[in-house]
Amino acid sequence: MSARNRIVQVAGAAAAGALVFGLASCSNDAGSASGDELTTVGFVAVGPEGDWRAANEQNIQDTFSEDAGYELKYAPAANLDQKSQIDAFTSFVDEGVDVILLSATEGSGWEDSLERAQEAEIPVILIDRGIEPDNTDLYVTRIAPDNQQVAAGVAEWAVSEFPDGANYFVLEGPAGVSVVNERNEGWDSVISENAAFEKLGAQTANWSTEEGKSVFETVLKSNDNDVQLLFAQNDEMGLGAVQAVEEAGLTPGEDVKIATIDGTKGAMEALAAGELSFVAEYNPLFGETAVDVVEKALEGESVEPYIIVPSETFDSSEAAEAALPDRQY
Ligand code: AHR
Secondary structure, X not given: OOHHHHHHHHHHHHHHHHHHHHHHHOOOOOOOOOOOOOEEEEEEEOOXXXXXXXXXXHHHHHHOOOOOOEEEEEEEOOOOOHHHHHHHHHHHHHHOOOEEEEOOOOOOOOHHHHHHHHHOOOOEEEEOOOOOOOOOOOOOEEEEOOHHHHHHHHHHHHXXXXXXXXXXXXXXXXXXXXXXXXXXXXXXXXXXXXXXXEEEEEEEOOOOHHHHHHHHHHHHHHXXXXXXXXXXXXXXXXXXXXXXXXXXXXXXXXXXXXXXXXXXXXXXXXXXXXXXXXXEEOOOOOHHHHHHHHHHHHHXXXXXXEEEOOOOEEOOHHHHHHHHHHOOO
């Protein structure tokens, strides 16, 4: 079931869910527009992970400002460790914050935490990352671009770029992270329909430029450079692969076309330079949407269970050059 279909299917449950959270929390009117105390927001965050994460978490912190009526308590994970996130989550529940924002380092293992928040009548909003089981009774909504749709868009570009198919490899994010599975599903939903595309393999490079370079160096060597296409699930890994292609004496954008997801400045500059061939934005700037959802949840209004953040794609140097002056991240 696509994310969109699911929105139609569960809107009723979410509405009921939001109503429960809202009624239980309506004592904490969102913001201090009326001059009351600040709304406390516990942000269980990922922390340092790359340029996309930095942009997303800064945008959330900037938007939930004191001027806007919020006290945002930022709790980045220690070295991407889920236990440190669960500990921060528990502290926020014990402290009785008004609402919790969660960007999960791991896609599972959250049931106990979410049940504690529900018992404490504290609404939880997922930022970017989904979790399993996807029980929308335990959280208000997830705010993110549609990973399946974004990745399918990359695959559609690949099919148009290689009408006779290609040998390709996939650099994935870390195992167990929700967006990795969603991006694979979106990519496969298009590419698997086209027999001319040969998957040489897939491997995580942990969102990292250094690992992206080292993994793709090995891929090129073990395939005698007979690789025409790379799908890198984020910019940093794709930029590392660019280095590997160049050090193999090949030309990125010609011998090997590299497509990435995120749309950070570094990737857009590489696209403008012809080193990357396609960049699909995964828009990180949705702080205003998150504020709107918090206000609705605390006021008892219904909220869609998955709020999709619109994102663009860029398929040429010209597109990147045109977009760069206005980019905010
Ligand atoms: O969850 C979003 C992903 O996490 C981004 O694509 C990646 O850059 C970040 O680390």
